[in-house]
Amino acid sequence: MTRLIFLGPPGAGKGTQAQILSESHHIPHISTGDILRAAVEQQTDLGNQAKAYMERGELVPDSLLLDLIRDRLTQRDATESGWILDGFPRNVAQAEFLDHLLDDIQQKCKSAISLEVPDQQLIDRLHGRGRSDDGDETIARRLRVYHDLTIPVIDYYRERGRLIAINGNSSIEAVAAILKKVVTS
Numbered sequence: 001m002t003r004l005i006f007l008g009p010p011g012a013g014k015g016t017q018a019q020i021l022s023e024s025h026h027i028p029h030i031s032t033g034d035i036l037r038a039a040v041e042q043q044t045d046l047g048n049q050a051k052a053y054m055e056r057g058e059l060v061p062d063s064l065l066l067d068l069i070r071d072r073l074t075q076r077d078a079t080e081s082g083w084i085l086d087g088f089p090r091n092v093a094q095a096e097f098l099d100h101l102l103d104d105i106q107q108k109c110k111s112a113i114s115l116e117v118p119d120q121q122l123i124d125r126l127h128g129r130g131r132s133d134d135g136d137e138t139i140a141r142r143l144r145v146y147h148d149l150t151i152p153v154i155d156y157y158r159e160r161g162r163l164i165a166i167n168g169n170s171s172i173e174a175v176a177a178i179l180k181k182v183v184t185s
């Protein structure tokens, strides 16, 4: 059963690569960013609470996401086909929560994949993407949040021998080919 965590800064290509793998290997792609954006669009309670944080480029409070992750990972498609988790965990508390949750629901996830791309390439890609959180100020804040809160998550998996670091600074096809090898190895 394939279960993967995709880590990496904003614009590293997590969503792009997760979608490619999801389609080629029929593995559910679970993106907390996509779930939150849909909730904002639909003006649900979750969306209304998350909106301002997302617009500022900050993480939403953990309390908004933990039950949601438990519910999503225990849905039938995820229990039957595995998952690619994109955008979670984003801080060490979320990584610890996820490890406890996986023990509790008896799922194993060996590897976290970190897509590595230099900041200037990230900024160029995000300008090209043009999402509502891709303005200059928000990009800068998201990168700061990544360096302050999410790099410790990469250290968390590295210290436990569970990190696979991949150079994400090449074409979409080249990165996809490397990931395909990782998944099939």
Ligand SMILES: Nc1ncnc2c1ncn2[C@@H]1O[C@H](COP(=O)(O)OP(=O)(O)OP(=O)(O)O)[C@@H](O)[C@H]1O
Binding pocket: 008, 009, 010, 011, 012, 013, 014, 015, 016, 017, 033, 125, 126, 128, 129, 168, 169, 170, 171, 172, 173, 175
């Ligand atoms: N290898 C690549 N080379 C060039 N552009 C890329 C590459 N991978 C993704 N992109 C482009 O960069 C932008 C950001 O990619 P994507 O949305 O997949 O990143 P992400 O890591 O999911 O970002 P975020 O965490 O902000 O959601 C998109 O416009 C995408 O088409």
Ligand SMILES: Nc1ncnc2c1ncn2[C@@H]1O[C@H](COP(=O)(O)O)[C@@H](O)[C@H]1O
Binding pocket: 010, 032, 033, 034, 036, 053, 054, 055, 057, 058, 059, 060, 061, 062, 065, 086, 087, 088, 089, 090, 094, 133, 142
């Ligand atoms: N795991 C998360 N913790 C807190 N906030 C999150 C998380 N995942 C997404 N968010 C919020 O949504 C936006 C966009 O997420 P992307 O994964 O970059 O699409 C992010 O800036 C947080 O505000």
